[in-house]
Amino acid sequence: MATPRSKAGTKGVPRQHRREQILTEATQEFGTRGYAGASLAAIAERVGVTKTLLHQYFGTKEQLYLACLVPVGDRLLDTIRTAMGPDGTAPHTPLRVLRSIFTALEGRREAWFVLYDTSLPAGGEAARRAAEYWAAIDRLAAGGTADLLRAAGSDDPLDADVLTYVWRDLVATVVRWWVKHPEESPEAMTSRCARLFAAAAFLGPDDDGDGDGDGDDDDGDGGLA
Numbered sequence: 768m769a770t771p772r773s774k775a776g777t778k779g780v781p782r783q784h785r786r787e788q789i790l791t792e793a794t795q796e797f798g799t800r801g802y803a804g805a806s807l808a809a810i811a812e813r814v815g816v817t818k819t820l821l822h823q824y825f826g827t828k829e830q831l832y833l834a835c836l837v838p839v840g841d842r843l844l845d846t847i848r849t850a851m852g853p854d855g856t857a858p859h860t861p862l863r864v865l866r867s868i869f870t871a872l873e874g875r876r877e878a879w880f881v882l883y884d885t886s887l888p889a890g891g892e893a894a895r896r897a898a899e900y901w902a903a904i905d906r907l908a909a910g911g912t913a914d915l916l917r918a919a920g921s922d923d924p925l926d927a928d929v930l931t932y933v934w935r936d937l938v939a940t941v942v943r944w945w946v947k948h949p950e951e952s953p954e955a956m957t958s959r960c961a962r963l964f965a966a967a968a969f970l971g972p973d974d975d976g977d978g979d980g981d982g983d984d985d986d987g988d989g990g991l992a
Contacts, residue, residue: 846870
């Protein structure tokens, strides 16, 4: 539950500053409780203003949610596009994308759940706009995973589809873990993911047939015995 805050001294605050205050607290409230669980009264209490003032600034609860959603969605979409770069996907690209996401969310980690909120009212403007961001991010992921698979020698569209699903769930899971560990900086998380990726490489096919997963024919028999 939000800690009550005094409404004293709220007069005379510049409009833009007050608007930013509201968006900061609303993003945290929506990100923590979800659209369904958040309330304008709780957000107003966080800011130290009246619910009437929230209505004056943003209108309805859904309009306030949209005002939080759009900058989060734009920021994450832009940072993923930039991290992927114009020259196609390379082996280091997934780690670069994760680093960009951690950096973009630092100081506002709950914003991830504003974008990926499953409690949004179906058919509403907020759900429609969130779905547009999801689709755009998924298209980037699909293109990147297809590039990686082609570089690995696979043109199977089902391989690409599976890997897109895996990547999407991996990112969501890693961010959820990160939110629960506020002591982990973006740099620390990037290093942690690099170690996990390196460990996961040992789960790949054992091309040399010697059973150690390193691709080296340790006994020199060509992997035939």
